[in-house]
Amino acid sequence: MATVDTSVSPPARVADPGEGISLDELRLAARNHGMPLEALRYDVTPVGLHYLLIHYDIPYLDPGGWRLRIDGHVRQPLTLDLAELQARPQVTQRVTMECAGNGRARLDPRPISQPWLDEAVGTAEWTGTPLAPLLREAGIRDGGADVAFTGADHGVERGVEQDYTRGLPLAEALREDVLLVHTMNGQPLPPQHGAPVRLLVPGWYGMAQVKWLVRVSVLDTPFQGFQNATAYRIKQGPDDVGEPVTRIRPRALMRPPGFPDFQTRERVVDRGVHELIGRAWSGRGAVTRVEVSADGGATWSAAELDPQPGRYAWRSWRWTWHAQEPGRHELCVRARDAAGDVQPVEQPWNRQGMANNQVQRVPVLVR
Numbered sequence: 032m033a034t035v036d037t038s039v040s041p042p043a044r045v046a047d048p049g050e051g052i053s054l055d056e057l058r059l060a061a062r063n064h065g066m067p068l069e070a071l072r073y074d075v076t077p078v079g080l081h082y083l084l085i086h087y088d089i090p091y092l093d094p095g096g097w098r099l100r101i102d103g104h105v106r107q108p109l110t111l112d113l114a115e116l117q118a119r120p121q122v123t124q125r126v127t128m129e130c131a132g133n134g135r136a137r138l139d140p141r142p143i144s145q146p147w148l149d150e151a152v153g154t155a156e157w158t159g160t161p162l163a164p165l166l167r168e169a170g171i172r173d174g175g176a177d178v179a180f181t182g183a184d185h186g187v188e189r190g191v192e193q194d195y196t197r198g199l200p201l202a203e204a205l206r207e208d209v210l211l212v213h214t215m216n217g218q219p220l221p222p223q224h225g226a227p228v229r230l231l232v233p234g235w236y237g238m239a240q241v242k243w244l245v246r247v248s249v250l251d252t253p254f255q256g257f258q259n260a261t262a263y264r265i266k267q268g269p270d271d272v273g274e275p276v277t278r279i280r281p282r283a284l285m286r287p288p289g290f291p292d293f294q295t296r297e298r299v300v301d302r303g304v305h306e307l308i309g310r311a312w313s314g315r316g317a318v319t320r321v322e323v324s325a326d327g328g329a330t331w332s333a334a335e336l337d338p339q340p341g342r343y344a345w346r347s348w349r350w351t352w353h354a355q356e357p358g359r360h361e362l363c364v365r366a367r368d369a370a371g372d373v374q375p376v377e378q379p380w381n382r383q384g385m386a387n388n389q390v391q392r393v394p395v396l397v398r
Contacts, residue, residue, distance in 0.1 A: 065150025087186030135384030198254025279314030
């Protein structure tokens with residue numbers, strides 16, 4: 032990693048009181064995209080509707096020339112091409128993936144970065160080969176601590192020039208459900224989702240799912256790269272070391288009812304009975320309860336849950352709303368998981384806007 036003048040890559044900051052969305056944030060929002068909330072109707076998100084965050088540029092990697100290097104604190108480094116990777120035992124998993132910055136734009140003061148609201152999520156059928164057997168084949172030496180995953184995307188962030196690299200504790204990397212994936216929803220990974228191969232770490236926020244993967248390195252010390260030590264941490268001040276972002280906190284979203292106003296996205300529904308539907312997920316344990324409020328969070332009622340389709344896939348829910356009183360209403364939804372965690376009505380603030388899971392609020396006009 033090299034240091035670059037901060038006039039090229041300014042340091043992270045928090046918006047001043049009343050400061051609007053900047054041109055830099057609009058550029059990020061134009062390059063990246065969230066899942067339209069009406070896509071919550073799909074058990075598996077169509078590829079073009081799945082959320083997307085790209086830190087730098089989308090690199091071009093020729094599938095025929097692509098190689099993955101597994102090295103570091105191992106006895107026998109490995110190099111595999113795509114055909115060799117695909118010849119290994121293959122596994123398909125339905126996994127919900129969420130960006131760690133989801134909900135950032137709702138914080139006050141607003142951390143300046145990709146301005147997500149609620150939509151940075153998606154669920155796909157991912158196919159690939161488990162990582163653990165490859166690490167065992169390479170022969171992890173005694174004293175292994177972390178595993179670093181390097182992508183081919185290269186850029187500058189907060190003055191640091193780097194290849195995007197994330198580290199995982201060795202025990203997490205050796206989970207049998209951690210995959211090197213090459214297929215998304217039955218089709219080869221598209222360029223924007225990490226073709227030809229990306230990492231899949233079920234239950235973790237999206238920053239761990241390294242795209243355009245080219246190197247896996249076992250380390251005998253904790254990984255101290257930028258994306259672990261500086262970015263993706265929950266902290267209060269610029270000098271606060273903070274806590275690392277890891278597993279996805281519980282969240283529920285509803286498919287907004289009725290139809291929207293073009294500009295404000297406020298929903299319009301006719302007076303009557305409406306079935307609200309949505310999805311809920313958590314990387315810390317299965318979702319066990321979803322509650323819905325039709326009065327801005329003053330009172331809550333339990334929703335009906337459908338069966339859990341997979342350990343790390345979102346779970347559908349439904350709730351009947353008797354919208355009898357004309358006027359403006361605010362719908363809210365929250366989830367609880369098996370670990371006992373529940374979404375907060377008001378989000379505790381952190382400087383980078385990470386791991387937000389405050390309840391969704393949907394303004395609705397009943398006519």
